[in-house]
Each structure stands twice: as C-alpha cells, then as structure tokens.
Amino acid sequence: MKEPNDIILRGVTKVAVVIIFTFAINLFFSGHHNPGGGFIGGLGFAAALTLLFLSYDVESVKANFPVDFKVVTSIGVLIAVFTGLGGVFFNEPFLTQAFQYFDLPIFGKTELATAVLFDIGVAFAVIGTAMTIILTISEDR
Amino acid sequence: MSLLHIMILIPFIFAIFVPLLYKFFNPRIHTGWFVLIIPVIIFIYLIRFIPGISSGETMYHSMAWMPSFGINFDAYVDGLGLVFGLLITGIGALVILYSIYYMSKEREALHNFYVYLLMFMGAMLGVVFSDNILVLYVFWELTSISSFLLIAYWYQREKSRYGAQKSMLITIFGGLAMLSGFIMLSMMTDTYSIREMFTQINVITEHHLFLPAMILILLGAFTKSAQFPFSIWLPDAMEAPTPISAYLHSATMVKAGIYLVARMTPIFGGSSEWFWLVSGIGLITLLYGSINAVRQTDLKGLLAYSTISQLGLIMSLLGIGSAALYFGYGREADLYVVAITASIFHMINHSTFKGSLFMVVGIIDHETGTRDIRRLGGLMTIMPISFTIAVIGSFAMAGLPPFNGFISKEMFFTSVLEASKLTEFNMETFGILFPVIAWVASVFTFIYSMILVFKTFRGKYKPEKLEKKAHEAPIGMLISPIILASLVVIIFFFPNIIADYLLKPAVASVLPSLAEGGIIDMKISAWHGWNTELFMTIGVVVLGGLMYMYLKKWVGIYRLYPQNMTLNQLYNSGLDHAQGWSKSLTDGYMTGYIRDYIAYLFGFFILFIGGTLLVTQSITLDFSNNAPVNVFEGALVLAMMTAAVTVLFAKTRLTAIIALGVLGYLVSMFFVIFRAPDLALTQLVVETVTTALFLLCFYHLPKFKEHTKRVPLKPLNLVISIGVGIIVTLFAFSANGTRLFDPIASYYEDAYELAGAKNIVNSILVDFRGIDTMLEIFVLCIAGLGVYTMIKLGLDRREK
Known part of the structure; x- marks a missing residue:
C-alpha cells in the first residue's frame, strides 16, 4: 500500500487528540452527577486512539503507546469484579457500592464513591475491547 | 459465613495462590508441599466433629446466597457427610504427599495439576456437606469438570483427550438428569433443602412424579459411580496421572454416586423400584x-x-x-x-x-x-x-x-x-x-x-x-x-x-x-x-x-465375545454418528453469508415477537396520551428516512457507510430532543467508532457489484423486511399503549439519597443494576477476544 502523506490530518490530530482525551476523562469523572460515565468516557478515549492509529501508522503509535489492549480489557474486568467483591467483606451483597463526603484541602466538600472504581473497570474494559477489535481488524490485510 | 463454610471454600481460595507459589518457588520447593497443608487442616477440623456426631448431634450453618429464590449455601454435617469428608481430606492428604514424589517438579505443569486437584477437593466437600440440592448440584458438576481437567492433564496424548471427553459426556449427562430429578423433587415438596424433604416423605411417595424423579436421580448417581452400562468411562479415565486415579477414580469422586444414593435412601427407600x-x-x-x-x-x-x-x-x-x-x-x-x-x-x-x-x-x-x-x-x-x-x-x-x-x-x-x-x-x-x-x-x-x-x-x-x-x-x-x-x-x-x-x-x-x-x-x-x-x-x-x-x-473364552458388541464400540459409533449428523445439520444452514444469518434472525424475530403479539392479543393502538409531533421532529424523521433510502440505493459503498452514519447521528439528535443526554452522548461516540470500524473493514469487503443494474425482486427478503418494519412499529405502539404494572422509575428518583449520584442513568449502570453492567463488560471482553482469536487464527493459517 502506498504510504499516505497527510500533513494536515496529522497536524490536526496532534491537537485534536489531546482535546478528545481531556474531554473523555472529563466525561468519565462527570458521570456521577452529569451526563457521562465509564462507558462513554472509555469509548471517547478509544475514539481518540483510533484517530491516532488512523492518521499515523500502527507501528509508530504502538512504539509510543506500548500497551497490550487485551491486558487492558482483562484488568478492567478484574477491577469491576474486585470492587464488587469489596461489599462482600462488609457483609453486604455482591456489588454493593458505598459513598461518603469528605472535606479535601483543595476541592472542598467532595463526594468519594466506590462506584467510581467500578466505573474505571468499565472504562478499561471498553477501551481494551474497542481497541483490540479495531487493531486486529486493521492488522488483517 | 461460618468456619464450616470457610473450610469448604478454602481449597478454592487457596487454588488462586497455587500458580503464584509455583512461579516463585518451583525449582526449589515442590508446590505439593504448600498444597498438602490444606487437606491436613480440613481433616483435623473435621476430626473434631467425631465425638459430637457420634453422640447424635448434627451441625448446620446457613449462608444467604440467593435468598429470594430459596437458594442458600446451607452446610450440614451429619454422620454420612462426615465419613465422606474424612475420606476426601484424609485420602486427599495422602495422595498429595504421594504426588510430591510422583510428579516431577522439573517436567510437569504442577500449578495446573494442583489447581485442578484443589478445585476437586473443594467441590467434593461441597457435595457431601450441602443441604441445598441446587448447591449440591453445582458442586457435583464441578467435580465432573475437575475430573475432566485432570484426566486430560497430559492433553498432548490422544488417549487422554478421548478419556476426558468420554467421562465428561457421560457424567455431565447424568448430572443434568439428576438436576431434572432434583427439580421434580422440589416441585413436589416446595423446598430445596434435603432435610426439609425428609419431613415430607409421604407427599413424595404418593406423588405421580415419584418414579421419574427417582430414575433421573439414579441416572446421576449411576453415571458418577460408573455403574453398568455407564461404567465405560472409568477404564479410559485411567489416562490421568496415577495419584489422580487413586484419588478421584477409586477413593472419592466415584463414591459421590454412592453418597447420593445413600443420601436419597430416606426419601425413595422402601419402594420396590x-x-x-x-x-x-x-x-x-x-x-x-x-x-x-x-x-x-x-x-x-x-x-x-x-x-x-x-x-x-x-x-x-x-x-x-x-x-x-x-x-x-x-x-x-x-x-x-x-x-x-x-x-x-x-x-x-x-x-x-x-x-x-x-x-x-x-x-x-x-x-x-x-x-x-x-x-x-x-x-x-x-x-x-x-x-x-x-x-x-x-x-x-x-x-x-x-x-x-x-x-x-x-x-x-x-x-x-x-x-x-x-x-x-x-x-x-x-x-x-x-x-x-x-x-x-x-x-x-x-x-x-x-x-x-x-x-x-x-x-x-x-x-x-x-x-x-x-x-x-x-x-x-x-x-x-x-x-x-x-x-x-x-x-x-x-x-x-x-x-x-x-x-x-x-x-x-x-x-x-x-x-x-x-x-x-x-x-x-x-x-x-x-x-x-x-x-x-x-x-x-x-x-x-x-x-x-x-x-x-x-x-481364551474372553476372545469368543464379539468385539463389535462391546459398550465401548456402541459409544464410539454413537459419538461418530452424532458428530456426523450434527455436522451435516450445521452445514445445512451455516452458509457463511451474513445475509442468510440476518434472514434467520429477522425471520425468527417476526415469528416469535409477531406471534406473541397475536396470541396474547396485545396489539393496542392508543394515541390519546401522545404529545403532538412538532415540525422539528417531523423534519428529523424525514431526514432519517432519506438517509435510510440512500443506503439502499447508494452506488458506492462509501456513500452507503456515510449515509448510515448520518442515520446514527440523527438518532442521537432525537435523544437530545427527548432529554436523554447520556444516551445521546453514547450514541454519538458509538456511531463515530463504528463508522471508523466500517472504514477499516472496507478493505475486506468484496467488490461492490456495479454491473447488476437491476436487482431481481427477492420475495422472501421483501416479506422479511416489511414484516420486521411492521412488527417493530406495532410493538412500539403497543408498548406505549399498555401498562402492565406501575413503572419502576419512581424507585430511581431517590438516586441521590440511595447512591449519592445526581445522574440517575449512571447510578443505575454502576450501582442499582451493577451486575448487569459487570456481565455486559464480560460480554464485551469475550467478544473482543473472540474477534482477536478468529482473525489471528485465520492469519496464521493463511501464512502457512
């Protein structure tokens, strides 16, 4: 295949990817009170990565971002299961989530919820799966 | 969770750490030495029961598992269970000690071996100490599975795989029969507890399901205990390492059938059958x-x-x-x-x-x-x-x-x-x-x-x-x-x-x-x-x-018996025929064309959903509560229709994909109008990623057939597509016009008090219905791995 020479695409990507990453992470954290959450955040992240892979070739992205996405998936699933198990140790049913308000130095009164941990698992699983599928299909030429 | 439960579960818990122990200590210390501790502990724990049990006491501890279904992890120790428990852990300890010298730590995959062995031990303890028949069944099947894994331990050998498959087919068949027997028992007595069944023996004996339940449960026991004619799996199970043959296939697992018969004797015993x-x-x-x-x-x-x-x-x-x-x-x-x-x-x-x-x-x-x-x-x-x-x-x-x-x-x-x-x-x-x-x-x-x-x-x-x-x-x-x-x-x-x-x-x-x-x-x-x-x-x-x-x-008399009339011959030819038959059946409809599969899917959709709508007469067209359709919504619908029709008549594939993307984005606009920002966001991102995926698959799709200017009319496809459209529409109308029960939405309105979240959708996803989400990401994970393996395997094959 001929090597594409997309200066504009690559230039835009460099900027856009940072914005999308930020947006994705924001989406993830706002999930508790505003639209967003692990699934959307993860997908947004995956979309940014896809953009990277599309505009640059797979090898150079992999060199700068050396992550095995199958491992990311399994870590995500494991996080979700283990946060679920957390409740069991406090004699609560599996997957019981807890939340509490804390006074933190900079953030002020902040709510910390175990649901966020579970959501991290979801996000990881989504990123891992999406990227695994996209990368394997793209490598199949 | 009582100590008894912990003792039953400890082999499973310890099994998680076995691979780690193997990794860190293997060349120096044989993994078996660590594993040996477990049966010894449980054995000593059980021995302490002997004085109490022999004077007529029993132990009972309950742990809630699915209380709403009456399924609890009820551990119960009586004389019968204790004898088995002592055998399982006593012989287990001796077998592990023996295996330390039998299994070479240089050559064998000891971590697999001991994980399976511990899994078996826990499952077997679960079988003999469970009072709840469904829990008993779960442990029962676990013994079959661990036995399968242990027989196939040297999976490189053809005969090991054959023996493992044989034992699995026969014992799982029996296990399923037993499960249906158990379900019949619970239908008769309205309980899952064996001890409660003992109090209703009269009800069971006079019930018309008495005989079927008995035969089905006996099938489970006979297959497990290798009774004629199901005994053929046991000789082939000898492909397992000898410590396993000593442990599973002579001292303990095959005795599970004996245990079941003994356990069920108070219920069924006394009848001539x-x-x-x-x-x-x-x-x-x-x-x-x-x-x-x-x-x-x-x-x-x-x-x-x-x-x-x-x-x-x-x-x-x-x-x-x-x-x-x-x-x-x-x-x-x-x-x-x-x-x-x-x-x-x-x-x-x-x-x-x-x-x-x-x-x-x-x-x-x-x-x-x-x-x-x-x-x-x-x-x-x-x-x-x-x-x-x-x-x-x-x-x-x-x-x-x-x-x-x-x-x-x-x-x-x-x-x-x-x-x-x-x-x-x-x-x-x-x-x-x-x-x-x-x-x-x-x-x-x-x-x-x-x-x-x-x-x-x-x-x-x-x-x-x-x-x-x-x-x-x-x-x-x-x-x-x-x-x-x-x-x-x-x-x-x-x-x-x-x-x-x-x-x-x-x-x-x-x-x-x-x-x-x-x-x-x-x-x-x-x-x-x-x-x-x-x-x-x-x-x-x-x-x-x-x-x-x-x-x-x-x-020499033995040689007079014809070789083609043995049970093994029957099993082998049965298996061959079953495989051939299922292969030809599967080949009949697995064409490899996605268009055929879609036709099957939608065909069944029309039959079942449409059929259900007709049979239950639930088609209602009640528009009285509907809000008026405004211009903006109408315009969106029109745009969506245009996009959909464009997909059908697109000359190139790229146009089709873009039109499909437009359709998806327009749907997310609807979510915005109907004030579902979460859904809209998700739809947008999903649409973006799928469009990217589509573009990737672009390379692999066959050439778009341009020369077929006129596509011939395919009546079946026409019927299916119109049918799906009509049924979905009817279904949506009926769902809107029917209220079978009060909406559950009010429960979620308290999300902020219950889950500390202002976003109800998110709190449903991660908190209220967390188990759904967890299973969904399991599905995602499995799907991803599935795509990965299929494509990688295909690549490897092509490279060869």
Missing part, C-alpha cells in the same frame, strides 16, 4: 466389573474394572439395605440395617485398600516404566516393600483375613443371603440370584486380585522388557501406601472403633426413621463361627485358586 434398581444394577455391575478385570493386561485397567465391580458391590448393598425402610421397625428391619452398615464399611475399606493398590501400581509404573502385566514379573525381591503393600491390598480386596476386606465381604454375603429370603418385592422368584451372583463375582475378584500380586511380583524377572532398571521407590513415595495398608490391617483387628464413631452415625443418617427408634446396635466381629458366609468364602478361595492356576487354559 428403588430396591430393584439399586441392588440389581449394583449386582450386574459387580459381576461385569469382576469378569472384565480378569482379562486386563494393564495394571491400571485391571484396577479400574475392579473399582467398577467394588462400586457395584457397595451400590447393591445400599439397595438391599433400603428394604429396612419398608419394614420400618423391628427384627426384620434390623437384618437390613446390616446391609447399609456393610456398604459404608466396605466403602471405607475400599478406599484404603484400593488407594494403596493404585499407589503401588503407580510406583511400579514409575520405577519400571511399564504397567503391562506381560512385561512385569519377579519384582518381589527387588521391591519388597511395594510387594508387601500389594499383598495386603489385594488380599483385602479378595476378602481374605486378616484384612478389613474380609469383614465387609462377610457382611456382604450375610446381606445377600438375607435378601434371598425376602418375600416382598417379588423376591420369591429371583431372590436366589442375589447370593449366586455375589459368589460368582467374588470368585473373579479373587482371581484378579491374585493376578495383580503374583503376575507382577512373582515369576521371572524380565529386565529386557522394562524401560528402566527396576528398584524400590524412594521412601516418600512409600509413606502414603504404607499408611493405607496399615489401616487395612488395623481396621480388621479393631473394627468396632470405626463402627462406633463413624458407621453408626452414618447409618443413622441413611435410615433416620430407624435411628429414632434407637435400634441401630452394631457389633462387628471378624469371627462369626462356622456359618454359610464363611463356607462361601472358603469356596471362593478354593475355586478361585484353582481357576487362577489354570488361567491360561480358559482365558
């Missing part, structure tokens, strides 16, 4: 196993058939003993209590002598490199300790004094003689068969026991036929069989210790109604005077001895 099925199948198995064992040339094959035969013996004793429940109370019932006692006693004895024999055979295999009787011989002087153990084990198996097998064999003879005098259950006609079959089978048992000892250890030493130079095993390997063999002798001299502390409470839990009367009084003694049983044993020894001496003269 139960009596005939259990004792009849047991006697047939006894005869079949012992006759077949004589012809084996592989030592483990011989032991496998001998195990089948001994299991048949125990099973038939349980069948005969169930007659006690028919009589209920009094002198006659007492006679049959002996049979139950004998069955549990023989089961303990069998575990000791058969365990030691398997270990000896493992030693022979390990030290000489073969198990073939024709190549072995003259090992007595080379391996004196193994020889002694083998003599003790086989003489106990043959039923000779002064070994424990003698006592239980005598009790067995007593029971079959009693059974032949029975006048109920049509026994007047067939009763005489019981002692005859028992005696003939005992003769064959004697013969194969002699073959086992004398063909291997006496005769001429043939070093040229052996792969290694034979020598005695290291002491570590001998400890376990020595312990078992000394138990064989000790039990003979002090049988009443076992009787008082283990057998009595066990029999009491098999025959609870008799135990209440307090009539179970047992005294086991080796010497009964010159009675019929003793003469039967003498007859067995004389005839067996003669037949063994002239073995060469008559063994």
Whole structure:
C-alpha cells in the first residue's frame, strides 16, 4: 500500500487528540452527577486512539503507546469484579457500592464513591475491547 | 459465613495462590508441599466433629446466597457427610504427599495439576456437606469438570483427550438428569433443602412424579459411580496421572454416586423400584466389573474394572439395605440395617485398600516404566516393600483375613443371603440370584486380585522388557501406601472403633426413621463361627485358586465375545454418528453469508415477537396520551428516512457507510430532543467508532457489484423486511399503549439519597443494576477476544 502523506490530518490530530482525551476523562469523572460515565468516557478515549492509529501508522503509535489492549480489557474486568467483591467483606451483597463526603484541602466538600472504581473497570474494559477489535481488524490485510 | 463454610471454600481460595507459589518457588520447593497443608487442616477440623456426631448431634450453618429464590449455601454435617469428608481430606492428604514424589517438579505443569486437584477437593466437600440440592448440584458438576481437567492433564496424548471427553459426556449427562430429578423433587415438596424433604416423605411417595424423579436421580448417581452400562468411562479415565486415579477414580469422586444414593435412601427407600434398581444394577455391575478385570493386561485397567465391580458391590448393598425402610421397625428391619452398615464399611475399606493398590501400581509404573502385566514379573525381591503393600491390598480386596476386606465381604454375603429370603418385592422368584451372583463375582475378584500380586511380583524377572532398571521407590513415595495398608490391617483387628464413631452415625443418617427408634446396635466381629458366609468364602478361595492356576487354559473364552458388541464400540459409533449428523445439520444452514444469518434472525424475530403479539392479543393502538409531533421532529424523521433510502440505493459503498452514519447521528439528535443526554452522548461516540470500524473493514469487503443494474425482486427478503418494519412499529405502539404494572422509575428518583449520584442513568449502570453492567463488560471482553482469536487464527493459517 502506498504510504499516505497527510500533513494536515496529522497536524490536526496532534491537537485534536489531546482535546478528545481531556474531554473523555472529563466525561468519565462527570458521570456521577452529569451526563457521562465509564462507558462513554472509555469509548471517547478509544475514539481518540483510533484517530491516532488512523492518521499515523500502527507501528509508530504502538512504539509510543506500548500497551497490550487485551491486558487492558482483562484488568478492567478484574477491577469491576474486585470492587464488587469489596461489599462482600462488609457483609453486604455482591456489588454493593458505598459513598461518603469528605472535606479535601483543595476541592472542598467532595463526594468519594466506590462506584467510581467500578466505573474505571468499565472504562478499561471498553477501551481494551474497542481497541483490540479495531487493531486486529486493521492488522488483517 | 461460618468456619464450616470457610473450610469448604478454602481449597478454592487457596487454588488462586497455587500458580503464584509455583512461579516463585518451583525449582526449589515442590508446590505439593504448600498444597498438602490444606487437606491436613480440613481433616483435623473435621476430626473434631467425631465425638459430637457420634453422640447424635448434627451441625448446620446457613449462608444467604440467593435468598429470594430459596437458594442458600446451607452446610450440614451429619454422620454420612462426615465419613465422606474424612475420606476426601484424609485420602486427599495422602495422595498429595504421594504426588510430591510422583510428579516431577522439573517436567510437569504442577500449578495446573494442583489447581485442578484443589478445585476437586473443594467441590467434593461441597457435595457431601450441602443441604441445598441446587448447591449440591453445582458442586457435583464441578467435580465432573475437575475430573475432566485432570484426566486430560497430559492433553498432548490422544488417549487422554478421548478419556476426558468420554467421562465428561457421560457424567455431565447424568448430572443434568439428576438436576431434572432434583427439580421434580422440589416441585413436589416446595423446598430445596434435603432435610426439609425428609419431613415430607409421604407427599413424595404418593406423588405421580415419584418414579421419574427417582430414575433421573439414579441416572446421576449411576453415571458418577460408573455403574453398568455407564461404567465405560472409568477404564479410559485411567489416562490421568496415577495419584489422580487413586484419588478421584477409586477413593472419592466415584463414591459421590454412592453418597447420593445413600443420601436419597430416606426419601425413595422402601419402594420396590428403588430396591430393584439399586441392588440389581449394583449386582450386574459387580459381576461385569469382576469378569472384565480378569482379562486386563494393564495394571491400571485391571484396577479400574475392579473399582467398577467394588462400586457395584457397595451400590447393591445400599439397595438391599433400603428394604429396612419398608419394614420400618423391628427384627426384620434390623437384618437390613446390616446391609447399609456393610456398604459404608466396605466403602471405607475400599478406599484404603484400593488407594494403596493404585499407589503401588503407580510406583511400579514409575520405577519400571511399564504397567503391562506381560512385561512385569519377579519384582518381589527387588521391591519388597511395594510387594508387601500389594499383598495386603489385594488380599483385602479378595476378602481374605486378616484384612478389613474380609469383614465387609462377610457382611456382604450375610446381606445377600438375607435378601434371598425376602418375600416382598417379588423376591420369591429371583431372590436366589442375589447370593449366586455375589459368589460368582467374588470368585473373579479373587482371581484378579491374585493376578495383580503374583503376575507382577512373582515369576521371572524380565529386565529386557522394562524401560528402566527396576528398584524400590524412594521412601516418600512409600509413606502414603504404607499408611493405607496399615489401616487395612488395623481396621480388621479393631473394627468396632470405626463402627462406633463413624458407621453408626452414618447409618443413622441413611435410615433416620430407624435411628429414632434407637435400634441401630452394631457389633462387628471378624469371627462369626462356622456359618454359610464363611463356607462361601472358603469356596471362593478354593475355586478361585484353582481357576487362577489354570488361567491360561480358559482365558481364551474372553476372545469368543464379539468385539463389535462391546459398550465401548456402541459409544464410539454413537459419538461418530452424532458428530456426523450434527455436522451435516450445521452445514445445512451455516452458509457463511451474513445475509442468510440476518434472514434467520429477522425471520425468527417476526415469528416469535409477531406471534406473541397475536396470541396474547396485545396489539393496542392508543394515541390519546401522545404529545403532538412538532415540525422539528417531523423534519428529523424525514431526514432519517432519506438517509435510510440512500443506503439502499447508494452506488458506492462509501456513500452507503456515510449515509448510515448520518442515520446514527440523527438518532442521537432525537435523544437530545427527548432529554436523554447520556444516551445521546453514547450514541454519538458509538456511531463515530463504528463508522471508523466500517472504514477499516472496507478493505475486506468484496467488490461492490456495479454491473447488476437491476436487482431481481427477492420475495422472501421483501416479506422479511416489511414484516420486521411492521412488527417493530406495532410493538412500539403497543408498548406505549399498555401498562402492565406501575413503572419502576419512581424507585430511581431517590438516586441521590440511595447512591449519592445526581445522574440517575449512571447510578443505575454502576450501582442499582451493577451486575448487569459487570456481565455486559464480560460480554464485551469475550467478544473482543473472540474477534482477536478468529482473525489471528485465520492469519496464521493463511501464512502457512
């Protein structure tokens, strides 16, 4: 295949990817009170990565971002299961989530919820799966 | 969660750490040493129950699992469960000790081995200590699965895979049958607890499902305990490493069927069907196993058939003993209590002598490199300790004094003689068969026991036929069989210790109604005077001895039996036919074209959803509550339609993909209008990613056929597409117009108080219905791995 020479695409990507990453992470954290959450955040992240892979070739992205996405998936699933198990140790049913308000130095009164941990698992699983599928299909030429 | 639960679950929990221990310590410390701790702990824990249990107490602890369905992890310890628990952990500890010397830490994948072994141990403890039948079933299937994994431990070998598959197919078939039997039982009694079922025995016996439930449960027990004709899996299971054969396939797992029959005796016992099925199948198995064992040339094959035969013996004793429940109370019932006692006693004895024999055979295999009787011989002087153990084990198996097998064999003879005098259950006609079959089978048992000892250890030493130079095993390997063999002798001299502390409470839990009367009084003694049983044993020894001496003269009879009529042949051809049949069936509809699959999917969709709508008459077209459609919404719908039609008539694939993307984005606009920002966001991102995916797949799709200017009308496709459209529309209208119950939305309105989240959608996803989300990401993970493996496998194949 001929090597594409997309200066504009690559230039835009460099900027856009940072914005999308930020947006994705924001989406993830706002999930508790505003639209967003692990699934959307993860997908947004995956979309940014896809953009990277599309505009640059797979090898150079992999060199700068050396992550095995199958491992990311399994870590995500494991996080979700283990946060679920957390409740069991406090004699609560599996997957019981807890939340509490804390006074933190900079953030002020902040709510910390175990649901966020579970959501991290979801996000990881989504990123891992999406990227695994996209990368394997793209490598199949 | 009580200590009892922890003890049942501890093997599973510890199994998680085994691979780590293997990784960090393997070349230096054999992983088995760590694993050994577990059965020893549980064994000591269980031993502490003996005084309480033997004085009639029971232990019961409940742990909520799915309380809304009445499914709880109820752990229950009584006499019967305790005997099994002690066997599982006691023999388990010895087997693990033995395996430390048997399994090479340099060559074998020990982490797999011990994980499977621990999984099996936990599952087996779960089976014998569960009061809830569904929990029991789960553990029951876990034993099948771990047995499968252990048989296939050397999965590189064709025969291991064959044996594993065979055992799995047969035992899982039985397990499923048992599950349906259990469900019938719970339908009759409206409970899942075995102990509560005991209080409703009258309800069960008079119910029309009594017989089906009994047969189905017996199927489970018979397949697991390798009763005729399901016994064929056991000889092939001998492909497993020898410690496993000793543990699973002789001492414990195959006894799960015995356990189940004993456990269910209070419910089903006393009926003639139960009596005939259990004792009849047991006697047939006894005869079949012992006759077949004589012809084996592989030592483990011989032991496998001998195990089948001994299991048949125990099973038939349980069948005969169930007659006690028919009589209920009094002198006659007492006679049959002996049979139950004998069955549990023989089961303990069998575990000791058969365990030691398997270990000896493992030693022979390990030290000489073969198990073939024709190549072995003259090992007595080379391996004196193994020889002694083998003599003790086989003489106990043959039923000779002064070994424990003698006592239980005598009790067995007593029971079959009693059974032949029975006048109920049509026994007047067939009763005489019981002692005859028992005696003939005992003769064959004697013969194969002699073959086992004398063909291997006496005769001429043939070093040229052996792969290694034979020598005695290291002491570590001998400890376990020595312990078992000394138990064989000790039990003979002090049988009443076992009787008082283990057998009595066990029999009491098999025959609870008799135990209440307090009539179970047992005294086991080796010497009964010159009675019929003793003469039967003498007859067995004389005839067996003669037949063994002239073995060469008559063994050819076996070859007269046609080879194509064996059960194995039946199984193999059945499996072949089933595979061929399912392959042709599958090939018939798996065309490989996605358009066909979509047609199937939507075809079934129309049939089932449309059918349900019609049958339940739930089509309602009620527009009275609908809000008016405004211009903006109408315009969106129009745009969506345009996009959809564009997809159909697009000239190039790129146009089609873009039009599809437009459709997706327009849908997300609808979510925005209807104030569902979460959905809109998700739809947007999903649409973006799928469009990217589509572009990636672009390379792989076949050329868009431009030359077909006119696509011919395909009536079936037309019907399906119009049908799907109509049904979805109708369904949506009906769903809107029908209220079957109050909406559950109000519950979620308290999200902020309950979950501390202002976003209800998110709190539903991660909190209220967290288990759905968790399973969804499982699905995602599996789908991703599926795509990965399919494409990678395809790539590898193409590269070759």
